[in-house]
Amino acid sequence: MSPNVSVRRYDKLCHNFFNATGGSLRILGRMKNTPHILIVDDSNEISELVERFLRQHGFRTSSAPDGNAMRRALANHQVDLIVLDLMLPGDDGLVLCRDLRAKSSIPIIMLTAMGEETDRIIGLEMGADDYLAKPFNPRELLARIKSVLRRTETLPETRHPPKETTIVFNLWTFDITKRQLITEDGVIVPLSTGEFRLLLTFIQHPGHVLSRDQLMDLTQGRDTEPFDRSIDTQVSRLRKKIELDPKQPEIIKTVWGGGYVFTPTVRNE
Amino acid sequence: MSPNVSVRRYDKLCHNFFNATGGSLRILGRMKNTPHILIVDDSNEISELVERFLRQHGFRTSSAPDGNAMRRALANHQVDLIVLDLMLPGDDGLVLCRDLRAKSSIPIIMLTAMGEETDRIIGLEMGADDYLAKPFNPRELLARIKSVLRRTETLPETRHPPKETTIVFNLWTFDITKRQLITEDGVIVPLSTGEFRLLLTFIQHPGHVLSRDQLMDLTQGRDTEPFDRSIDTQVSRLRKKIELDPKQPEIIKTVWGGGYVFTPTVRNE
DNA sequence: GACGCACTGAAACATTCGGTGACAAAAAAG
DNA sequence: CTTTTTTGTCACCGAATGTTTCAGTGCGTC
Numbered sequence: 001m002s003p004n005v006s007v008r009r010y011d012k013l014c015h016n017f018f019n020a021t022g023g024s025l026r027i028l029g030r031m032k033n034t035p036h037i038l039i040v041d042d043s044n045e046i047s048e049l050v051e052r053f054l055r056q057h058g059f060r061t062s063s064a065p066d067g068n069a070m071r072r073a074l075a076n077h078q079v080d081l082i083v084l085d086l087m088l089p090g091d092d093g094l095v096l097c098r099d100l101r102a103k104s105s106i107p108i109i110m111l112t113a114m115g116e117e118t119d120r121i122i123g124l125e126m127g128a129d130d131y132l133a134k135p136f137n138p139r140e141l142l143a144r145i146k147s148v149l150r151r152t153e154t155l156p157e158t159r160h161p162p163k164e165t166t167i168v169f170n171l172w173t174f175d176i177t178k179r180q181l182i183t184e185d186g187v188i189v190p191l192s193t194g195e196f197r198l199l200l201t202f203i204q205h206p207g208h209v210l211s212r213d214q215l216m217d218l219t220q221g222r223d224t225e226p227f228d229r230s231i232d233t234q235v236s237r238l239r240k241k242i243e244l245d246p247k248q249p250e251i252i253k254t255v256w257g258g259g260y261v262f263t264p265t266v267r268n269e
Numbered sequence: 270m271s272p273n274v275s276v277r278r279y280d281k282l283c284h285n286f287f288n289a290t291g292g293s294l295r296i297l298g299r300m301k302n303t304p305h306i307l308i309v310d311d312s313n314e315i316s317e318l319v320e321r322f323l324r325q326h327g328f329r330t331s332s333a334p335d336g337n338a339m340r341r342a343l344a345n346h347q348v349d350l351i352v353l354d355l356m357l358p359g360d361d362g363l364v365l366c367r368d369l370r371a372k373s374s375i376p377i378i379m380l381t382a383m384g385e386e387t388d389r390i391i392g393l394e395m396g397a398d399d400y401l402a403k404p405f406n407p408r409e410l411l412a413r414i415k416s417v418l419r420r421t422e423t424l425p426e427t428r429h430p431p432k433e434t435t436i437v438f439n440l441w442t443f444d445i446t447k448r449q450l451i452t453e454d455g456v457i458v459p460l461s462t463g464e465f466r467l468l469l470t471f472i473q474h475p476g477h478v479l480s481r482d483q484l485m486d487l488t489q490g491r492d493t494e495p496f497d498r499s500i501d502t503q504v505s506r507l508r509k510k511i512e513l514d515p516k517q518p519e520i521i522k523t524v525w526g527g528g529y530v531f532t533p534t535v536r537n538e
Numbered sequence: 539g540a541c542g543c544a545c546t547g548a549a550a551c552a553t554t555c556g557g558t559g560a561c562a563a564a565a566a567a568g
Numbered sequence: 569c570t571t572t573t574t575t576g577t578c579a580c581c582g583a584a585t586g587t588t589t590c591a592g593t594g595c596g597t598c
Contacts (some may be wrong), residue, residue: 066338133420137398139374140420192545207446217419223412229585230547236586237546247586253448254585256462256555263447323540463556498575505577506556516576523575525565 003034035080035149039063040070040096041111042089050083054145054148067091074106075232081107081145101127111136127165133221136146169205169264170251172242174203181242194219195238201265202252202262235260304418305351308332309339309365310359310380319352322407324412336360343375350414353397354380370396376421378413380405436472438533439520441511443472450511463488464507467500471521471531480528504529 037059041047048061054061059233062077064070067090073079082100086093097108129148132141140181165176173182179196181189191199197219212231216224224231239246253261270366276310306328310316316332331346333339342348351369355362368376379400398417401410436443442451448465450458460468467489470479473487481500485493493500508515522530 072434135399137376137396139396140398194546208597214414214419217416223415226546229549233547233587236588239586248457250447254462256584258462261448265446325548420550461555496559498559500578501575502557505575508576525574 015216034058034060035145036060036062036077037133037145038070038079040066040088040093041085042066042083042087043085046085050141052139054142057142059145065089067096070096072199073248079106081109081149083109083111083141083145086110086112097128105152107152109141109144109148122209165244166269168267168269169203169206170242173269174199176200189241191241192237195241198234198238199242202260203266206262206264206266209255209261294379302330303327304414305329305331305346306414307339307342307346307348307351309335309351309357309362310354311335311356311506313352315354319407319410323411326411328414334358336365339365348375350376350378352378352380352410352414352420355382366397376417378417435538437536437538438472438475439511442538443468445469458510460510461506463503464510467503467507468511470527472535475531475533475535478524478530484528 037054039047039050039061041050041063042065044065047065051061051063062073062079064073066088070082084093084097088096091099093110097110100106100108104206108128110128112131112133128149130144132144167174167176171184174180175182179191179193181191183189198215201215201218210218213224215231216222216228219234235252236246239249239252240249243249251262252262253263255261274368292503306323308316308319308330310332310479311334313334316334320330320332320494321368331342333342335357339351353366357365361533366379369375369377377397379397381400381402398421434445436445440453443449444451449460450468452458453504467484470475470484470487479487481497482493484500485491485497488500488503504521508518508521511520512518520531520533522532524530
């Protein structure tokens with residue numbers, strides 16, 4: 001394992017990308033200034049820290065302590081990306097996120113406090129483009145911002161419609177906002193919260209073996225206890241709902257001594 | 270209640286986990302060792318305590334009493350995470366943290382004295398990934414380490430599944446993503462994890478004689494024991510599933526004194 | 539607040555997987 | 569031909585996984 005190398009290379013890629021696209025976009029006549037990031041967090045300390053850091057790295061920034069200030073900021077400036085705290089006075093981050101998504105497609109990165117009962121997955125469910133658990137490394141936030149900007153910037157200029165929340169795999173249609181599965185025949189299969197989180201996590205990493213530790217972290221944000229079988233139980237419950245023959249699972253395969261893999265290819269609708 | 274027993278079993282679980290994932294990841298082409306943690310603290314007592322504890326839980330460790338020793342350690346070993354005390358003789362933890370960040374992105378967990386609210390902000394500002402107030406519970410540190418490693422471990426960027434590959438040989442179609450074999454008639458033959466790994470290895474080296482040593486290394490990432498027959502057993506089990514007549518194997522031939530060969534020509538679909 | 543209901547994780551039990559040893563069979567060696 | 573080495577395969581066991589049950593919890597309704 002060598003996180004250093006990969007991260008460093010990643011930075012370099014981002015850097016090159018910005019140079020390249022910056023130039024080409026300008027040629028195309030669409031003036032692209034340095035991106036403007038809006039930080040929405042009620043903690044002054046964090047806002048200032050993040051703003052300073054991002055400015056050092058060539059972004060323009062603004063900050064807002066709550067939802068109202070955020071709306072004012074959006075009215076006054078052209079904002080390219082929002083870093084949105086989950087816990088806010090007044091409307092909370094999820095509400096704001098959903099509202100934003102309803103009318104615009106400004107990229108959103110959610111900040112969630114580790115161990116909060118609110119799960120990070122909800123952020124993605126509400127249409128956030130990425131999430132980051134607190135406490136976080138500013139470098140990591142920077143990397144996420146660049147990554148999200150790269151993803152969204154390359155899209156055509158036409159306003160992208162509100163984020164799709166329907167995913168198709170195998171014979172199933174998975175409606176993320178409604179938290180339910182639909183068969184080809186239109187039969188609706190409701191999922192519990194745990195099953196939903198698990199399935200969403202699998203869908204976000206198709207074809208990759210996920211260990212029980214990773215699954216626990218990604219679905220619950222906590223560590224596995226010594227004899228923790230809860231992931232196994234949830235997988236079993238999920239299989240009973242989505243597998244044709246739960247005894248011979250096709251969708252979620254077991255990797256002996258390793259974890260589980262989600263095998264179908266996923267398609268956005 | 271017998272905490273000792275559970276702790277010992279837990280250690281074993283961790284150990285097995287690392288072995289297992291090491292193996293499976295290697296198949297996917299990405300080697301992952303047990304993580305190496307560097308403790309930087311001027312108190313010998315604390316260093317030793319923490320090192321012992323982490324080793325019991327399957328990590329490799331080193332320690333350094335100050336910044337210079339830390340730099341030497343980093344030069345000599347490949348380190349995956351640093352536990353860094355804030356108060357150090359010579360350069361203090363914040364300085365070291367900033368220096369480290371300037372040139373690498375090894376994850377850092379800061380140890381701070383209790384009671385200073387700003388420590389956290391400062392630590393994060395300097396680029397630490399997490400912090401922990403002294404005195405701390407070793408288990409808590411363990412949890413943070415695992416959590417930070419998980420966060421920094423580059424999990425595959427959201428949804429880029431490995432390219433779907435199905436391979437045809439003899440009368441079989443081998444679906445690597447679905448981890449199963451299909452006959453000409455469309456009958457699905459499920460493979461166990463071990464059989465899958467073995468067959469995958471053979472298919473990646475068609476026409477080459479693979480020794481038991483090589484097979485063990487390629488499938489499990491470990492060495493063969495003196496009287497290890499596990500490869501033979503797995504080959505036998507695999508033959509029973511894929512050979513028309515397991516007594517007269519056509520697909521996987523034995524090379525007496527050498528190992529096994531996968532004889533069919535493989536075709537990518 | 540009482541009640542019913544769904545959800546979840548721990549525990550208990552059932553099943554499967556993979557390595558080990560034993561023994562038979564096959565191949566090489568003498 | 570016999571002996572030795574190597575390989576095939578089976579039965580078995582411990583460990584990992586699958587599944588059910590059960591009790592605790594939260595939530596909505598009355």
